[in-house]
Amino acid sequence: MAHGISRGQRWLLALVCAVAVSTIYAIQPVLAEAGTDLGLSPGAVGWLVAAGQFGYFAGLVLLVPLGDVLNRRRLIGAQLALTAVGTALVAAAPNGAVAVAGLVVSGVFAVVVQVTVGYAAAVSAPDERGRTIGAITSGVVVGILGVRVLAGVLGDAAGWRAVYAVLAVLCAGLAVTVGQRLHPDTRTATTRYTRVLASIGRLVSTDRLFLSRGLIAFFLFASFGTLWSGLALPLGADPWNLDTTRIGLFGLAGLAGALGAARAGRWADSGRAQAITGWSLALLTASWLLIAQTGTALWLLVAGIVLLDFAVQAVHVSSQHLLTTAHPARASSVIGAYMAFYSLGSALGAVTTAWAYHRWGWQASCAAGAAYSLSALVVWALTTRRRPAMRDGLGGRSAEIPGQQAGVVDRGRVDDATGICAL
Template sequence: MGVTRSQRWVLALVCAVAVSTIYAIQPVLETAGTGLGLARGSLGWLVAAGQVGYFAGLVLLVPLGDVLNRRRLITVHLVLTAVGAVVVAVAPNGVVAVAGLVVAGLFAVVVQVTVAYVAAVSAPNERGRNIGAVTSGVVIGILGVRVLAGVLGDTVGWRAVYALLAVLCVALALTVRATLDSDSRTPGARYAQVLASMGRLVRTDRLFLSRGLITLFLFASFGTLWSGLALPLGTDPWNFGTTQIGLFAVVGLAGALGAGRAGRWADSGRAQVITGSALVLLTASWLLIARTESTLLLLIIGIVLLDFAVQAVHVSSQHLLTAAHPNRASSVIGAYMACYSLGSALGAITTTWAYSTWGWSAACWLGAAYSLSALVLWGLAQVTGRTAASSPEPQPKSREAATLQC
């Protein structure tokens, strides 16, 4: 068992393309709304649709990975994500577009099935490294699609973005079928049992509760930046257009890719240290991001640090959770990512409110408050050792999972 370098690349691309179907609408929102005949006040439905579908998929579809063959599930989910993207690309009106975005978001949870697959087939001493490489694709997709959508939206048209994503999903489905090893485990649990175990996990597992709350605030901070950054950059003194604003995502990619090493550090037993250090870095990055009035250099440095920190914590958390629960990696990742989804939505909603009320500085203080909240939660868990009572698994765990304190 194991994951080859080429397989890691394929799985990272699966994550990048699938998650792109949720976020591709944001850079072309106004253009798409005009083309679909939507009023400005209704544009929020286009953004919310993918998130609604995604949240439903996390709860209802990701647990299937603990019941069915994950390689087959990845293939089917990619094809159905492509169907949703095609519906959006040809939608004659807003209602059809929203429906397509819901479908695409629903099956874009193939990302979490992919992470569970990687965790299951990886050797214990390579699990963090492989998860880090694959989940880098998520951030690459979230940020990279902003550049792609901005450029295509200004040249070919916004529908071309979803047509291209549909083609890529189908191509990846065929590639996964041809290149990935079959899921060799023999799932014994039933779907209803897996759903029930998710409920027990949320109620009783202290490791999950700690990491879930940290993740909620982590991605609220992340969402504050990327949902609100276009607001100050689109006004004086910069007055940037869609394509120019989208290029700032390239800066974020540098930080996200750099955090791939966090997985290697987690494999060496330093996931807790990585988490605390990265959360300190994340909080500090907001001091630079807030300085957009006179220079962009500090903003660019802050973006790199923020994306590095977010990815480092994200990888460390998934490493700890999959090591502690190797038999139900899909349901654990699904529940964990539900916290991610809620955090992203919280950040997106509150940053526009803060900006419209008090300006960009207030939005930055809000982002820093979210990251500081995550840091406080991590610190309390270290002091109290609350997660040491995490439910034991009958199977052998990694050295770190057996001794973890958070």
């Protein structure tokens, strides 16, 4: 099925990811306004944030494996349409219960992001897979960070419901567009849905590459969540006292860093995915030294945000490149399982940053974020062996596999260094 993908299609898939993931995070900048409008108590407002995350986790487990069973192009369109239904329900919600239900629906079907990555990996030529994944997953970060800016500005100008009305229209429009612009999915599914689900359990327990990359993602996004879930706390307090719109503008610094890592896919294509992971995690840990200076100089915070988001995106792209190359026949389910670690890590970061801040202040939140990134670096160091004859740590040693492209797993061959068997 790998017959290449055009630049226009690559940008379309990146836009799909950006819009879909935005439906989960759009509530955060307008949370207070939405809670008041919906009649929720301050203690119950948190459910508006949790609803999307719970739905997303359920979708990762139950829906993403469908990408290895059903026609992916049609599945992407259907999931976008259902995401539009959920966001429209939020925009029109008369009370908190309906809004929570709409956010759950949006979260469940926002996993179209992972199906999209699986589709892109499948249709891309092998030597362009990393670049394609890098461009598309940049859309995810653009959505997560960019929606903070959009929601802050649009919420102030037209109200919080306008944010979800716009997202609903975008999802519906994209659902139509992908059916017209994407390559047909010509696969013939030979695997049952239940077998795909069972294979995920075996993947976690037997595949060392997957487990190590999953643990790295868990700590990586715990660090990421520590920053972005807690940043409004010190910025909204003394000495800065910034409003929602200006706090949202810090997302632009994150965008600059994430987009700066767009070349991570090309680096992974050239066989440097493991090295990229190591130095990016070291950079991520160092970025917290700058972020910790939030109380004294905002330019140091901006520099820290750029470095943090650059490092997170570089590691994220490298991990997905390694996993989709190792498991090309079931890219959707593998990416979905990998992203479950991301979801849990993000939740952990969100919980601990608020707790640490209210107990000990922003310095404690920064210490937690640095501890998470350092933990990811330790996992990488413990699970990475020296492989001088290998280009990216995926296949058997290049000297032992005549005719194999460097970085491509020989079908059915188990790699001594990673314990992976390509399907």
